[in-house]
Amino acid sequence: MSAFGMHGPGQLTGPVVIIGTGLLGASIGLGLRGRNVEVFLSDPSPTNQAVAVDIGAGLPLAELTAKGYDDGAVRLVVVASPPDVTAVVVAEALRRYPHAVVTDIASVKSGILASVTEQASAEELSRYIGTHPMAGREKSGPVAARGELFTSMPWVLCAGPETSPEAREMARTLALDLAATVYEFTPEEHDEAVALVSHLPQVMSSLLASRLQEVGEHSLSLAGNGLRDTTRIAASDPKLWVQILGANAGPMVEILHGVREDLNRLINTLEAPEAPGARLDLAQLMSEGNAGQARIPGKHGGQARSYSWLTVLVDDRPGQIAQLLTEIGEIGVNLEDMRLDHSSGQNVGMVEISVLPSKHDALVEELSKRGWKVLQ
Missing domain, CATH: 3.30.70.260 (ACT domain)
Known part of the structure; x- marks a missing residue:
């Protein structure tokens, strides 16, 4: 494993290059620097990169040579770019850093793997693995970064058919060093899963919050935790979500068709709430929600418990x-x-x-x- 910068299990060594210094990229840098790993940062936004450097997430990539390294010394590259440019940045990193494992952390996987496969050689593909840390905040940018952001959060590894065991182990070690919980999915399984557990909640939260735009202050004064809880993630970055939803449109459309059927069912029932069977149908709908909610993993990722x-x-x-x-x-x-x-x-x-x-x-x-x- 030494060729991939590993000194024993669960101990990542540098130099590590992080491309993209938004919330996740800067948080990874902070977490690795907290473990004394040498980190170098690159971002097309000079402001984002400067802020990430200022908060201690790493050094500017331009200082790599000043520290006695060349591109061949880099052992891990983390691509934390926006989803619409991730594949291109991954392919460029595979060529520039010939001895490095390259991983991306975008929230969609199948399309990126397909695009990287078109641009990379078989040897380069052996050093690539897609991953997705399921962590974040409503705030964006390096100012919101936290080194402990990934603690106990899911980090999904989505190896491609050409991914080497060494690259897979490198990605696993990165996640474990940041105190995340590692899961392995195929890219297709991942995209179907996040469409339901991540992307649909965002859409439903945004749709609900959009209904509040024209509501008077008098009505909003009655708002409680129920409304706050269900609209919390509606504050997320629209630009990022345009890219995520567009990249995972197929699985999302299938799920939304199901949601539309449920809404039509509810509307039809409420249009005649006194009709025979209407109350039973409403009770069944709420019970189905109870059953689904009970399946969400509970504390520490274990089986849900009643509190x-x-x-x-x-x-x-x-x-x-x-x-x-x-x-x-x-x-x-x-x-x-x-x-x-x-x-x-x-x-x-x-x-x-x-x-x-x-x-x-x-x-x-x-x-x-x-x-x-x-x-x-």
């Missing part, structure tokens, strides 16, 4: 939430999840807490004894 929720009212002033969390820890209850909301028109915060059902009653009792206002 109990309680709401604690806190004064909207500094230190209250920290105090609440401290006391929950003192009581000895593990927090499974938490959401924060505010009471409309009042200077009160509402902390929604998720715990194991067996801990619910004891936590309510103990918090109440300590003076907290608990709503069940």
